[in-house]
Amino acid sequence: MESSLAMATTPPPHRPPLVLLSLLLLLLHPFFSAAAPSITTKAVPRLPGFSGPLPFSLETGYVGLDDGAQLFYYFIQSESDPEEDPVLLWLTGGPGCSALSGLAYEIGPFNFDFHGYMGGLPTLLYQPSSWTKVSNIIFVDSPVGTGFSYAAGDKRTIQSDTIAVQQLHIFLETWFDEHPQFLPNPLYISGDSYSGLIIPSLAMKIAKGIELGNERLINLKGVIAGNPLTDNTTTFNARVPFLHGMGIIPDELYEAARESCGGEYRWASNAHCADSLQAIQECMRGLNTVHVLEPACEEYPSLTIHKQQPLQDHGRKMLTESAFSSVCRNATYFLSELWTNDEAVRESLGIHKGTVPSWLRCDVNLPYTHEITSAVDDHAALITRGYRAMIYSGDHDPKVSYVDTQAWIRRLKLPITDPWRPWHVDDQIVGYTRTFSNNLTYATVKGAGHTAPEYMPRECLAMIDRWLSGEPL
Numbered sequence: 153m154e155s156s157l158a159m160a161t162t163p164p165p166h167r168p169p170l171v172l173l174s175l176l177l178l179l180l181h182p183f184f185s186a187a188a189p190s191i192t193t194k195a196v197p198r199l200p201g202f203s204g205p206l207p208f209s210l211e212t213g214y215v216g217l218d219d220g221a222q223l224f225y226y227f228i229q230s231e232s233d234p235e236e237d238p239v240l241l242w243l244t245g246g247p248g249c250s251a252l253s254g255l256a257y258e259i260g261p262f263n264f265d266f267h268g269y270m271g272g273l274p275t276l277l278y279q280p281s282s283w284t285k286v287s288n289i290i291f292v293d294s295p296v297g298t299g300f301s302y303a304a305g306d307k308r309t310i311q312s313d314t315i316a317v318q319q320l321h322i323f324l325e326t327w328f329d330e331h332p333q334f335l336p337n338p339l340y341i342s343g344d345s346y347s348g349l350i351i352p353s354l355a356m357k358i359a360k361g362i363e364l365g366n367e368r369l370i371n372l373k374g375v376i377a378g379n380p381l382t383d384n385t386t387t388f389n390a391r392v393p394f395l396h397g398m399g400i401i402p403d404e405l406y407e408a409a410r411e412s413c414g415g416e417y418r419w420a421s422n423a424h425c426a427d428s429l430q431a432i433q434e435c436m437r438g439l440n441t442v443h444v445l446e447p448a449c450e451e452y453p454s455l456t457i458h459k460q461q462p463l464q465d466h467g468r469k470m471l472t473e474s475a476f477s478s479v480c481r482n483a484t485y486f487l488s489e490l491w492t493n494d495e496a497v498r499e500s501l502g503i504h505k506g507t508v509p510s511w512l513r514c515d516v517n518l519p520y521t522h523e524i525t526s527a528v529d530d531h532a533a534l535i536t537r538g539y540r541a542m543i544y545s546g547d548h549d550p551k552v553s554y555v556d557t558q559a560w561i562r563r564l565k566l567p568i569t570d571p572w573r574p575w576h577v578d579d580q581i582v583g584y585t586r587t588f589s590n591n592l593t594y595a596t597v598k599g600a601g602h603t604a605p606e607y608m609p610r611e612c613l614a615m616i617d618r619w620l621s622g623e624p625l
Contacts, residue, residue: 189326190216194502199262201491202276208261208284209234212501215323219309222504223323224300226255226291227331228284238338238620239288240376241324245345245603247316248518250299250511251291254343256488257481258605259283259612260291264487273494274487281609286617288334290327294320297518300492302507312521317353324358325368338373340540340620344603345552348380352530359537374540374591375531376616379552379602382560383526390556392417392432397555398444398548401435443601444548449480481606488513528560535564540591542619546600546607547583554596561594575615575625582611585625595625 230237261282293299295311409428420426570587
């Protein structure tokens, strides 16, 4: 009895007691598993600066990732048919430019009343040419460190292209888990400028997941990319022939540069090339880098410079004293910083207190590793799989010119199904378009700069409405 009792109450020497085993597993748990992504949402029926209830449905929130990142977003439902209209994930460029910039200055349903600004909190105006007329749009602050997105605790890492793609993929899965009613809607990965490198890579990651059986994002239908940086090796080289075509670089200088540099204008390969590039730089000096026809204005005042003065009392005075005109867009950008750094605005948006001391429209000093040099192969892979693509260019944009965009599209070697022709709004030519096989449409927006909807909102709404509906431009 004693021996049997001893055997029943004493575990074998090679097997730890159950309590110790449980404690060991608890201690090791953080190393073998990660916290599941989380999401918090907030309905926003009113916004400071806007008179009365918002005439559209706005939701804000955070998606928390297992690496401590908190991605902030704005979600605006379609003003037409949210149950049926597509869902667009909109990525603003930079990297480091807030989603609010895309929302308020490009394709969203409100903007800032610059012309009527007389100090204090900026006034918001309803924007009738919003893409929310025809689609649901998720505007997300990405990468982390952009806008109101932040990293909690000591888990800050230097952001990069590949990290951004991975985080956005998790963001979308988590967002749709919380909003399953939108799963049947067509999904488009969209954005402009630098996000031209991120959009195809993210779409391909989703496409591969679908092929492996991930049902959550199965209604991915394609991509929308405006003035998109697509190949780092060709973008600057295309700027020289673009500026020549615009009459900024004279014929003799262009021909000399083309002969001596061999089409490579990023660095000088010989003395004659160096002389030509120096002369070209002189031609470009003082030029607006995002729209060749608009004035090059001084950068708008920074909140960090004027800590000793209450900006709400002097904002308008500083704008006028800086010789800003009504077409100097940098002046209007200043209002977004005044608005987002107001405590009442932050409370309305549900911003986590103490996380982003000073909101910036674009953080040019954001630590970031550029890893994706070209997205052309991802575009080709998406097209091969049957996904749609809408690529458009503001035709007065020197930063990512139509010359470069058309060149990489030609590299796809797609048959043309609808030849080059004008497209119209109200019987006026507003751009030119061409359609390729495998559902790729390219369009220029006449008179627009680097972020085309910012300059031509009504025309761009007509463009995207027709394309999403499957109609020819």
